[in-house]
Amino acid sequence: MITYVTAQQTCRLTDPDILGPYYLPGAPTSSGKICANLPAHDRLILTGQVLDYESECRRGIPNVTLDLWQANYNGVYSGGQNVNDWWCRAVIHTDSNGKFRITTLFPGRYNDSGYRPAHIHFKVTAQGYPTLVTQLYFNLDYYLSPRDSCKRCRSDAKSLVVSAVHRDDIKTFEGNWNIVLSKTQKAVSQVITRETLDRGSYIYVREHIMHSRRPTTIDELLNMQQ
Numbered sequence: 001m002i003t004y005v006t007a008q009q010t011c012r013l014t015d016p017d018i019l020g021p022y023y024l025p026g027a028p029t030s031s032g033k034i035c036a037n038l039p040a041h042d043r044l045i046l047t048g049q050v051l052d053y054e055s056e057c058r059r060g061i062p063n064v065t066l067d068l069w070q071a072n073y074n075g076v077y078s079g080g081q082n083v084n085d086w087w088c089r090a091v092i093h094t095d096s097n098g099k100f101r102i103t104t105l106f107p108g109r110y111n112d113s114g115y116r117p118a119h120i121h122f123k124v125t126a127q128g129y130p131t132l133v134t135q136l137y138f139n140l141d142y143y144l145s146p147r148d149s150c151k152r153c154r155s156d157a158k159s160l161v162v163s164a165v166h167r168d169d170i171k172t173f174e175g176n177w178n179i180v181l182s183k184t185q186k187a188v189s190q191v192i193t194r195e196t197l198d199r200g201s202y203i204y205v206r207e208h209i210m211h212s213r214r215p216t217t218i219d220e221l222l223n224m225q226q
Contacts, residue, residue: 011051011057011180012158014124014132014179014180014181015154015157016134017134017135017153017157018133018152020121022077022079023121024069027067027069027086027091028086028091029093030091032092032100032102033102033104034069034088034102034103034104035070035088036087037103037104037105039171041106042073042105042171042173043104043106043171044104044105044164044174044175045102045103046101046104046120046176047101048100049097049098049099050094050100050126051179051180051181052181053183060097060098060099061098062095062097063094063095063127064098064126066091066094066100067123068090068091068092068120068121069121070088070104071088071110072088072105072108075107075109075110076110088104088107107119109143115143115149116148116149116150117137117141117143117144118141119135119137119155120136122179124181128183132179134160135154136160136162137155137160138173139162139163144156144161
């Protein structure tokens, strides 16, 4: 991978990360809010831009779809018993210059046989580009890699860690994170292996079964991507 360095910034492709078991298709569209915030909880304001790698990050990509999901302040995801419950899930769209602004609460950590760092999931879809599935992490989190309990996750990737700082008040974190896409970048969501399915990444099975009326085997799923 080539990294472009300009006077304004370093142009580096955004790394993919695993989809995880909590993705649900069909989240409602939002103007930018993911989780409703309560005064007792820390708020997060995230701004950024989706940029084109081939232009050396000089061009924003318009009208990109960002499918977002995260845990609440207790580290819990929606969509368990009540499939119609969409809290902390939203689909937003960038503007004509690829810019976006997200307001949410600071995600809580959860214990998955060991703690994971706070993170937000992104599924990024832009016309003419492969879909990117990734996760956003926060600097100074004690549970970033190598302490991350998810050893296949990419909390060690520099492109996925944002600096979140207090600005106007102590209860509000603010950060800026750009997403860089390439027309030749391979989408992690399109890569299905017997190993990942057997190890519990059952989201691939669930997504397919939701649109199928018959049982689906691992071999059938593997053949779908060929």
